[in-house]
Structures are given as C-alpha cells and as structure tokens.
Amino acid sequence: MLEINISRKIYYNKSGGTEALKQVYLQVKPGEIIGLFGENGAGKTTLLKSILGFEHYDGQILLDGEKIGKSNIARLSFATCEHSFFSNLTPEAHKEFYQMHFKTFREKRFEALMKFFELPTKKTLKNYSVGQKNQFEVIMALCQGADYILMDEPFAGNDIFNRTDFYKVLLGILEPTETIILSTHLIEEVEHFISRAILLNHGKLVGDISIMELEEQEKNLINYMKETYNYNPFHVKEILDALSEKE
Amino acid sequence: MISFEDFMFVDGCPIYLQIIQYIKRGIASETIHNGEEAPSRRALSALLGVNPNTIQKAYHNLEEEGILTSRSGAKSYLCADQKTVERIRRELLIGDTKEWVNAMKQLNISKEEAFSLAENIWTAKEL
Amino acid sequence: MVFYKFKDPAKYFPPGYAYENEWKTVKFLWIVGAGFSLQYFADLYTAVNQLYSYQNNRRVLNIHAVAPTFLELIAGHWIFYIPLFLFLILMIAFHYFYYYNNTKSIYLMRRLPGAVLLKSCAQASVLGICITLISWIVLYFLYCGIYFMVIPKKCLP
Structure with a gap:
C-alpha cells in the first residue's frame, strides 16, 4: 500500500512561493486503477514526482511502511509526456538496459506489447513518431515489473483508437498486484477504465471517490467533477450577454 | 462462449446493470443458451474496456440470481433452465x-x- | 597508445551518449599537453649549455658551474595537463545535463538503484583523470631521469 501524507509542497521563485500541494492525504491499495484529475497547475505532476522522490515536500510517503528510497524505488515506474527514454537508443537496447537494472523486467510482456502496437524494435527512438514515442514510454513503464505504475498524461498526441486499444490491453494484462495512477484530462474516456477518481484543485485534494460509489449515486464522473469544482455552466452566458449588449 | 460483440454500453445507466440486462435479454431471446461459457472477468474487462470491478459486480449479481455459476474458480457458465x-x-x-x-x-x-x-x-x- | 586499449568507449559514457567529440577532444588535449611539455627540453638545453663555455673551439665545463634544480627547470611546464583535467571534469557536467536534454531520461536514471547515475556521469572522466595522472607521473620521472642523465654530476645542485 502506498500511503501519501503531504502537508505542504512549495515551489520557491522570485516572487515568494507557490503552494503546489497542500494537505494531500491518501492511500493507494494494490490493484487500483486511479484516475488523477485536475486543471493545469493543479499539482498532478508535482504529486506524482513527489511520490517518486523527484521533489521535496513536507510530509511523508510510505510504500508498505517504508520510505521510498534506493531499496524499493524499483517497485515504482513512471511514464511521462516529457518522455524518459534515451532517444539515441533502440527499443532493443532499452530492453537490455532495463534487464540489467530491473530484476523484475517483464520480457514476455515487452515483446507482446511491441508486437501488438507494431513498434519497430531496431529503430532508434528519435526516429519514432510522437504517438509511437508515447506508446513506447508507456510500454517501458508497464514492463519494468513495478507494482505501482505512475503515468503523467502519457497519451498526449495519440489518436483515440490508439488510446482505446491501450486501455483494453492494460485491462487484459494487468495483474491484481499491479496498481496504476494515471493523470489525464481525458475524463470521459477513462471513466469506465478506472476504479477510483482523485481530484486536485490548486494543490488541494477536493475529490476522492470510487467509480462504483458514483454509479450507486447515479452520477457520472463529469457531473461529479462539475459539482466538485463548482463549475458554472451559465458562466458562458455572461460573456455572450456582454457581447450582444455592445451591439 | 457468450458473445459480447454487439454489446455497446451507453451513458446514464451503470455499466454493470447494462451487462446484466444484456445477458438477460440474450437469455430471453434465446441467443444465449443454457450451459454456455461466459468470458472470464479479465477477458470481458479487456474486451469492453471496462474496469474489472464492474464486471465483477455484474457477474456477482448474476451469480446471486443463480443465472451464472462458477465452477473451478476461473470459468463461469450460464445456468438457465426453461x-x-x-x-x-x-x-x-x-x-x-x-x-x-x-x-x-x-x-x-x-x-x-x-x-x-x-x-x-x-x-x-x-x- | 593507451587509448586503443578501450575497445568500446560507449560503456563508460551515459547510454546513447554521442561521445565521439569528447573522445577526440580528450585525445587532442592529451597530445597537445604532452607536446607543450616538450618545452622543458628547450629549458634543459639552455641550462646545459650554460654549464659550458667555448674555449679554443672546445667545450669546457665551467668551474663552479651549478645547474638549476630539476624543479626549477620543470616549473611552468607543470600546467601542460591542466586543460585536460579541467575538460575531464567539465565532461561530468555535460554527462549530467545530457539526461535533461531532449527527453528527460533523468527520471529513469534517478529511479535506478545503486549509484548508476553517478557512475554513468563520472566513469569516463575518472578513468581519464587516472590515466592523465599516470601519464603526468610517468613523464615527470622520465624528464627527471633525463635531467640526471644529461647534467654532469659535478654540476648537480
């Protein structure tokens, strides 16, 4: 289980500091597929990076009771829209690199996914298209053999069929011990794929609900989000009125 | 094997209910037969792109109603006499x-x- | 030359790093550095000549002629490998920033157990520094040996 207790995370800059995260307390159990939602700058990326130890924060994050460090970091993997692979290497070379450093690397899964998405294994990654790069980034995160797979908007630039295929394949191959935390803007698309939705707003946790619960309440995710963010659907009317008055 | 090829879920109604409905309609219209194997939870989850919890809930409800039986854990069969x-x-x-x-x-x-x-x-x- | 012992330089550099330019620069600085150190021989030649004067077209050792110490002669020429050292240290920074270039492979490197990130940044440089130090010491003793061979015993300080 991943226990996240972040009381505060501040980014310091010239004009003082911004509170990127505030009082984010949550627990992630094995097997969950969590959708992490929030507006741009809500703190989704900061949260994921904090879990991985890439950011300093006030608080504590424990993986099965232990702090995240060299001894257990291999149980976490990361796929980011910024891409974390080596552009000058081929997928084949990446496989070797991962096998060298991760005892848990899933070779069979790697071959199966590369084949399924028709990705050339001997071509250098810098020659891949953006969509292919995204796919490869996610594949590596899935094949590391991690228990907690963190993905930060991994599908920016992939067409819908690509993405739909991915969700389906994921559901088919994931083991009950594997957990996914997926940060995305594609709410409607992932609504049925995830088991739980976590909402951030200006660094604070404003929503945390299981999809089952939503269904019981007969709400869908978008409506829940609109409520949570106090989205005013008539907001648009104001500007339309203002514009039509002028004329 | 029960086919879900023409199953499409819609918004506005919980998916597990839609799955249950789909199977019941199949039974009623006799396109799904007694003793037919149901896809495994994982396979159906992947096929539909829907979280396994949802499939689990649907299957669980059908099992409670006696329409689905699980033998030897993994496989589920339809159980619908006349x-x-x-x-x-x-x-x-x-x-x-x-x-x-x-x-x-x-x-x-x-x-x-x-x-x-x-x-x-x-x-x-x-x- | 010692460089050709390394059949596959790639494994001393970060994965996928284009090391050719650095490799060339290092070799270049090593050669140029060694080349500059040869100026020592100019000073040695001058020092030796100063021990003698010409009398009747014959070279005669000056009485009470004392040669400068080896350290005095080599002074100023010590620095011949400093550029190489500095470059080797700079390389460590280059290697580190490589992980931020283009893709953020730093996110992968920071998740690896052990000192993989450190090793990949510093390995080539540390090796280079060791070899340079060894070359430096070898040349030092070589030049020192030549000094003692060339300066007559009487003139040693």
Whole structure:
C-alpha cells in the first residue's frame, strides 16, 4: 500500500512561493486503477514526482511502511509526456538496459506489447513518431515489473483508437498486484477504465471517490467533477450577454 | 462462449446493470443458451474496456440470481433452465411494458389511444 | 597508445551518449599537453649549455658551474595537463545535463538503484583523470631521469 501524507509542497521563485500541494492525504491499495484529475497547475505532476522522490515536500510517503528510497524505488515506474527514454537508443537496447537494472523486467510482456502496437524494435527512438514515442514510454513503464505504475498524461498526441486499444490491453494484462495512477484530462474516456477518481484543485485534494460509489449515486464522473469544482455552466452566458449588449 | 460483440454500453445507466440486462435479454431471446461459457472477468474487462470491478459486480449479481455459476474458480457458465428463461422473459416484458406505459402517460395520451397506436405500429411492422 | 586499449568507449559514457567529440577532444588535449611539455627540453638545453663555455673551439665545463634544480627547470611546464583535467571534469557536467536534454531520461536514471547515475556521469572522466595522472607521473620521472642523465654530476645542485 502506498500511503501519501503531504502537508505542504512549495515551489520557491522570485516572487515568494507557490503552494503546489497542500494537505494531500491518501492511500493507494494494490490493484487500483486511479484516475488523477485536475486543471493545469493543479499539482498532478508535482504529486506524482513527489511520490517518486523527484521533489521535496513536507510530509511523508510510505510504500508498505517504508520510505521510498534506493531499496524499493524499483517497485515504482513512471511514464511521462516529457518522455524518459534515451532517444539515441533502440527499443532493443532499452530492453537490455532495463534487464540489467530491473530484476523484475517483464520480457514476455515487452515483446507482446511491441508486437501488438507494431513498434519497430531496431529503430532508434528519435526516429519514432510522437504517438509511437508515447506508446513506447508507456510500454517501458508497464514492463519494468513495478507494482505501482505512475503515468503523467502519457497519451498526449495519440489518436483515440490508439488510446482505446491501450486501455483494453492494460485491462487484459494487468495483474491484481499491479496498481496504476494515471493523470489525464481525458475524463470521459477513462471513466469506465478506472476504479477510483482523485481530484486536485490548486494543490488541494477536493475529490476522492470510487467509480462504483458514483454509479450507486447515479452520477457520472463529469457531473461529479462539475459539482466538485463548482463549475458554472451559465458562466458562458455572461460573456455572450456582454457581447450582444455592445451591439 | 457468450458473445459480447454487439454489446455497446451507453451513458446514464451503470455499466454493470447494462451487462446484466444484456445477458438477460440474450437469455430471453434465446441467443444465449443454457450451459454456455461466459468470458472470464479479465477477458470481458479487456474486451469492453471496462474496469474489472464492474464486471465483477455484474457477474456477482448474476451469480446471486443463480443465472451464472462458477465452477473451478476461473470459468463461469450460464445456468438457465426453461423455468428461469421464462421468469426472465416475464421480468423483461413487464419492465419494458412499464416503460412504455410511463412514456405514454407522460405524453398525456389515453389508454385507448395508446393501445390503438401500438396495434397500428405492430401490424404495420409485419407488412 | 593507451587509448586503443578501450575497445568500446560507449560503456563508460551515459547510454546513447554521442561521445565521439569528447573522445577526440580528450585525445587532442592529451597530445597537445604532452607536446607543450616538450618545452622543458628547450629549458634543459639552455641550462646545459650554460654549464659550458667555448674555449679554443672546445667545450669546457665551467668551474663552479651549478645547474638549476630539476624543479626549477620543470616549473611552468607543470600546467601542460591542466586543460585536460579541467575538460575531464567539465565532461561530468555535460554527462549530467545530457539526461535533461531532449527527453528527460533523468527520471529513469534517478529511479535506478545503486549509484548508476553517478557512475554513468563520472566513469569516463575518472578513468581519464587516472590515466592523465599516470601519464603526468610517468613523464615527470622520465624528464627527471633525463635531467640526471644529461647534467654532469659535478654540476648537480
């Protein structure tokens, strides 16, 4: 289980500091597929990076009771829209690199996914298209053999069929011990794929609900989000009125 | 193996209910047969792109109703003898008819008008 | 030359790093550095000549002629490998920033157990520094040996 207790995370800059995260307390159990939602700058990326130890924060994050460090970091993997692979290497070379450093690397899964998405294994990654790069980034995160797979908007630039295929394949191959935390803007698309939705707003946790619960309440995710963010659907009317008055 | 090829879920109704409905309708219309194997939870989850919890809930409900049985853990089979098929058909017929009646009532149409409308459309269809 | 012992330089550099330019620069600085150090021989030649004067077209050792110490002669020429050292240290920074270039492979490197990130940044440089130090010491003793061979015993300080 991943226990996240972040009381505060501040980014310091010239004009003082911004509170990127505030009082984010949550627990992630094995097997969950969590959708992490929030507006741009809500703190989704900061949260994921904090879990991985890439950011300093006030608080504590424990993986099965232990702090995240060299001894257990291999149980976490990361796929980011910024891409974390080596552009000058081929997928084949990446496989070797991962096998060298991760005892848990899933070779069979790697071959199966590369084949399924028709990705050339001997071509250098810098020659891949953006969509292919995204796919490869996610594949590596899935094949590391991690228990907690963190993905930060991994599908920016992939067409819908690509993405739909991915969700389906994921559901088919994931083991009950594997957990996914997926940060995305594609709410409607992932609504049925995830088991739980976590909402951030200006660094604070404003929503945390299981999809089952939503269904019981007969709400869908978008409506829940609109409520949570106090989205005013008539907001648009104001500007339309203002514009039509002028004329 | 029960086929879900023509199953498409829609918004507005929990998916696990839609799956249950789909199977019941299949039973009632005899496109799904007694003893047929149901896809595993994981396979169906991947096929539909839907979280396994949802599939689990649907299957669990069907098991409670006695429509689905799990033998040896992994595989599930449909369990619908003639009596059950009839019961389900009845349930669905009543459900659908209730919906129709409510829709007609909402449009403020009398019972006689509604029935004659239904008759026309029914016979027109068969022409 | 010692460089050709390394059949596959790639494994001393970060994965996928284009090390050719650095490799060339290092070799260049090593050669140039060694080349500059040869100026020592100019000073040695001058020092030796100063021990003698010409009398009747014959070279005669000056009485009470004392040669400068080896350290005095080599002074100023010590620095011949400093550029190489500095470059080797700079390389460590280059290697580190490589992980931020283009893709953020730093996110992968920071998740690896052990000192993989450190090793990949510093390995080539540390190796280079060791070899340079060894070359430096070898040349030092070589030049020192030549000094003692060339300066007559009487003139040693």
